[in-house]
Amino acid sequence: RIVYVNGDYVPEEEAKVSIFDRGFLMADAVYEVTSVLDGKLIDFAGHRARLGRSLTELQMDAPVTDDELLEIHRELVKRNGITDGLVYLQVTRGNPGDRDFAFPNPAVKPGLFLFTQSKPGLADAPAAKAGWKIISIPDERWGRRDIKTTQLLYPSLGKMMAKKAGVDDAWLVEDGFVTEGTSNNAYIVKGRRIITRALSHDILHGITRAAVLRMAKEAQLEVEERSFTIEEAKDADEAFVTSASAFVMPVVEIDGATLGSGKPGPIAARLREIYIEESR
């Protein structure tokens, strides 16, 4: 694999980052994951805009211009021959040359690295036909989940709890209400109404979420942005999650309770089709 590190395209074995980089020592870093279908980046403008917002919120400088960022994405997709897959991007506050809690002053050059992941057949993942089973767990992350930082230890532990329980993912619950999935936004469906938590500091403002809600409205579905409980979700007609890597993924079981027929619901399945069609 050819990866990008601080200005250079190099074989992954040759990529080096300092042990003093704040991304490594303090998770002082933000990231984006952009999908690639048929060699084309999906919703790059949305990911670029959210990256800009994450950087601003953390008072971090942008390492390159937006145009350069697009060029690096395209170049990596080309050099690695990616048809279907992902581009992972990370910006760190950089390497001050030592460990200190305070931000370096003056600021040092931000770190920038990107790599691709090839995922042949990404759009027809077998999991989408079966649907995901999920469990609920307490949301024990920090309070600014709208900033896409690399502090992913709790989501990673959540994924392991799900694996241990023999299911696909976990929904996080705070003050009795679902926030989101470990790495996706969460939805329930009642009749022709789609219910998903409103945007705030509590959840990541998903790029796929924005696209899917727009498509749902265009398909004459009702969209209600409000919080819901696990009890309400268990009782819903359908459920699903969205993310750049899972697209629209139906959910068929929550904490052992089967939703509807136990198969992906028609609305989730249809939104998945529309999303993939429009992204190609």
Ligand code: PDD
């Ligand atoms: N995760 N919520 C959380 C906590 C996420 O980590 C993600 C994305 C989303 C969905 O956002 P988007 O639709 O913009 O991908 C929601 C990425 C895919 C990841 O960490 O790999």
